[in-house]
Amino acid sequence: MLRIDPEKHSCRAEAFEASDDIPSNPVLASGRPTIGDVINERFSRRGVLRGMLGTAAIAGIASSVPALLSHEAKAAGAQTFTFEEIAHGVDETHHVAEGYNADVLIRWGDPLHGDAPEFDPHNQSADAQEKQFGYNNDYIGFVALEPQDGEEARGLLCVNHEYTNEEVMFPQIGRQDRALDKGGKAFFNMTPELVAIEQAAHGGSIVEIVKRDGQWSYDRNAPRNRRITTRSTQCMVTGPAAGHDRMKTSWDPTGTRVIGTVNNCAGGITPWGTYLMAEENFHGYFLGDLPEGHPETINHERYGVPGGWYAWGMYDDRFNLAKEPNEPNRFGWMVEVDPMDPGSIPIKRTALGRMKHEGGESVVNKDGRVVIYMGDDQRFDYVYKFVTAGTYDDNDRSANMGLLDGGTLYVARFNADGTVDWLPLVQGEGPLTAANGFESQADLMIETRRAADLLGATPMDRPEDVEPNPRTGKVYAMLTNNTRRKADQVDAANPRAENAFGHIIEITEPDMDFAATKSTWDILVRCGDPTKAEVGAMWNPATSESGWFAAPDNCAIDGQGRLWVTTDQGTNWSKTGTADGVWALETEGEHRGTGRMFYRVPVGAEMCGPLFTDEDRVLFVAVQHVSTDGAKDYEPFGRNSTFEDPATRWPDFQDDMPPRPSVVVITKEDGGTIGS
Numbered sequence: 001m002l003r004i005d006p007e008k009h010s011c012r013a014e015a016f017e018a019s020d021d022i023p024s025n026p027v028l029a030s031g032r033p034t035i036g037d038v039i040n041e042r043f044s045r046r047g048v049l050r051g052m053l054g055t056a057a058i059a060g061i062a063s064s065v066p067a068l069l070s071h072e073a074k075a076a077g078a079q080t081f082t083f084e085e086i087a088h089g090v091d092e093t094h095h096v097a098e099g100y101n102a103d104v105l106i107r108w109g110d111p112l113h114g115d116a117p118e119f120d121p122h123n124q125s126a127d128a129q130e131k132q133f134g135y136n137n138d139y140i141g142f143v144a145l146e147p148q149d150g151e152e153a154r155g156l157l158c159v160n161h162e163y164t165n166e167e168v169m170f171p172q173i174g175r176q177d178r179a180l181d182k183g184g185k186a187f188f189n190m191t192p193e194l195v196a197i198e199q200a201a202h203g204g205s206i207v208e209i210v211k212r213d214g215q216w217s218y219d220r221n222a223p224r225n226r227r228i229t230t231r232s233t234q235c236m237v238t239g240p241a242a243g244h245d246r247m248k249t250s251w252d253p254t255g256t257r258v259i260g261t262v263n264n265c266a267g268g269i270t271p272w273g274t275y276l277m278a279e280e281n282f283h284g285y286f287l288g289d290l291p292e293g294h295p296e297t298i299n300h301e302r303y304g305v306p307g308g309w310y311a312w313g314m315y316d317d318r319f320n321l322a323k324e325p326n327e328p329n330r331f332g333w334m335v336e337v338d339p340m341d342p343g344s345i346p347i348k349r350t351a352l353g354r355m356k357h358e359g360g361e362s363v364v365n366k367d368g369r370v371v372i373y374m375g376d377d378q379r380f381d382y383v384y385k386f387v388t389a390g391t392y393d394d395n396d397r398s399a400n401m402g403l404l405d406g407g408t409l410y411v412a413r414f415n416a417d418g419t420v421d422w423l424p425l426v427q428g429e430g431p432l433t434a435a436n437g438f439e440s441q442a443d444l445m446i447e448t449r450r451a452a453d454l455l456g457a458t459p460m461d462r463p464e465d466v467e468p469n470p471r472t473g474k475v476y477a478m479l480t481n482n483t484r485r486k487a488d489q490v491d492a493a494n495p496r497a498e499n500a501f502g503h504i505i506e507i508t509e510p511d512m513d514f515a516a517t518k519s520t521w522d523i524l525v526r527c528g529d530p531t532k533a534e535v536g537a538m539w540n541p542a543t544s545e546s547g548w549f550a551a552p553d554n555c556a557i558d559g560q561g562r563l564w565v566t567t568d569q570g571t572n573w574s575k576t577g578t579a580d581g582v583w584a585l586e587t588e589g590e591h592r593g594t595g596r597m598f599y600r601v602p603v604g605a606e607m608c609g610p611l612f613t614d615e616d617r618v619l620f621v622a623v624q625h626v627s628t629d630g631a632k633d634y635e636p637f638g639r640n641s642t643f644e645d646p647a648t649r650w651p652d653f654q655d656d657m658p659p660r661p662s663v664v665v666i667t668k669e670d671g672g673t674i675g676s
């Protein structure tokens with residue numbers, strides 16, 4: 001019997017990323033240093049706006065924060081970014097800075113093989129979707145290939161497909177608003193076939209792209225094109241949790257084989273050219289009740305399982321807890337894929353822990369070990385890094401393929417004195433013992449969050465991308481927002497209560513040692529409108545009226561080492577007056593903390609996947625869930641989007657076409673460096 005708890009069914013379009021149905025971190029009330037303890041310490045340290053902030057600002061007492069930005073007060077000296085920025089705003093199409101082109105490279109439903117069916121939104125099937133580009137493109141990675149005759153560049157684009165929006169994806173579905181349904185019809189008109197299409201639309205796409213005459217396109221007939229789906233792709237499990245009893249199901253008595261990967265949000269490309277697909281909100285796909293007194297009860301609660309966001313558990317036993325209580329333990333991992341071999345088996349690398357994984361951006365440390373930074377995107381969850389035990393071999397790709405099975409996972413504690421302690425998650429150390437339920441490293445990896453709770457990690461405001469800059473030893477952590485943080489829960493690294501607009505933390509690894517266990521940190525910007533005192537934002541005064549942003553989510557560092565940030569405001573765009581987009585953000589010198597708006601998405605979309613390549617002559621971005629978030633707040637439209645009646649039909653603008661999540665390729669008209 002499936003239990004559909006309406007209290008747990010928040011509106012996914014608004015809350016997918018914020019995971020509203022999750023219990024708060026249980027250790028929050030455990031007496032961490034409060035802001036009152038730390039103001040004086042923090043005040044002596046460098047801030048973005050040296051000398052401009054009062055104690056109240058640091059404490060997040062918003063009403064007493066002075067307006068921090070004067071548009072007249074332009075700082076002198078040259079800024080790194082010289083493009084002419086675009087204005088804040090919301091409308092039905094996308095916009096890029098003058099002098100640049102923004103073109104759709106590939107869209108949901110585009111065929112990935114010569115024999116794949118053309119996209120027909122009125123006649124979808126799971127088998128067709130398995131051969132077509134998936135839904136809600138998120139992370140974008142690139143692995144270069146040798147150009148063929150007449151080509152300027154060629155490579156493998158690796159794209160995550162995070163989730164599905166039934167209301168704009170399928171005809172005759174209507175709005176999937178769980179909160180409105182209390183009668184067991186929570187999933188409206190979903191059918192087994194529609195669920196199968198959804199499962200085939202999740203996962204990832206690997207597709208060869210090519211540059212000819214300055215123009216990028218995808219190669220429909222390339223041999224390495226491939227879909228990875230939740231529906232049919234067999235994955236393997238390696239590392240400490242592989243084969244453990246808690247990983248076994250009736251379908252897989254070995255605990256080492258899983259069908260599919262799900263909710264692949266951010267990710268990474270390793271130094272050896274494999275593709276990391278982070279599994280984020282896996283809890284949302286499960287339905288049903290655990291058997292009474294089941295030993296996984298506490299574990300599942302810590303991850304919000306079952307989330308009940310999808311109808312899958314009604315038709316697919318894997319996603320029904322009553323039938324497969326261990327299945328959730330097989331999701332929430334970092335998945336490594338070799339994109340060079342279209343027959344390669346995706347591998348769930350359990351040494352990197354189980355969480356709502358975001359980001360797998362890596363760097364080769366000076367001692368040859370590889371360090372991967374990761375966020376766990378939940379209110380009050382943590383920032384992590386994984387340090388391999390072995391070292392990277394530039395001359396032997398195959399020797400690197402097992403690197404992610406051995407190493408140490410660390411979780412961050414941001415101290416009030418501006419230092420970070422990276423706390424190792426090692427069985428038997430400190431509280432991570434059998435007495436606390438961790439009998440093995442497998443237990444520790446399956447319950448990474450609970451282990452990090454016990455270690456005293458710092459609960460953060462939704463960490464997503466965490467990106468190292470290999471040139472500077474700096475690491476940037478995007479903290480999207482956290483409106484649930486109460487005044488007595490603020491701390492030095494999360495300084496605002498009811499943080500609706502997010503902030504960016506800059507970590508400095510000492511002496512360029514990315515494997516260090518003691519680092520330092522600072523806040524780069526506190527996001528939101530700097531002209532509104534109650535927001536408590538903190539930007540360089542040189543930031544223009546469209547240079548500030550809210551809800552930093554993904555980021556990229558270009559070939560010159562410059563930081564670019566993309567946003568995910570959800571429905572909050574009606575508060576900021578601008579759709580999500582791409583901003584360039586100065587990190588060095590007197591312009592540090594100055595933003596500049598480069599690209600803007602259509603109404604209801606989120607901006608994902610920024611990726612620079614081709615010596616910064618191209619920027620790929622992923623426009624996700626077009627027309628969904630806050631459509632009813634968009635005045636010219638004023639209602640919720642459906643397949644038949646969406647807020648925008650971007651990018652095709654044809655009456656019989658729904659909105660389509662798409663990867664966009666941005667180039668400079670003169671072929672030069674993006675952002676100059």
Ligand code: FEO
Binds near residue numbers: 017358377
């Ligand atoms: Fe799917 Fe946390 O963004």
Ligand code: CA
Binds near residue numbers: 463464
């Ligand atoms: Ca996020």
Ligand code: CA
Binds near residue numbers: 017553608
């Ligand atoms: Ca995101």
Ligand code: CA
Binds near residue numbers: 465467555556610
């Ligand atoms: Ca990134």
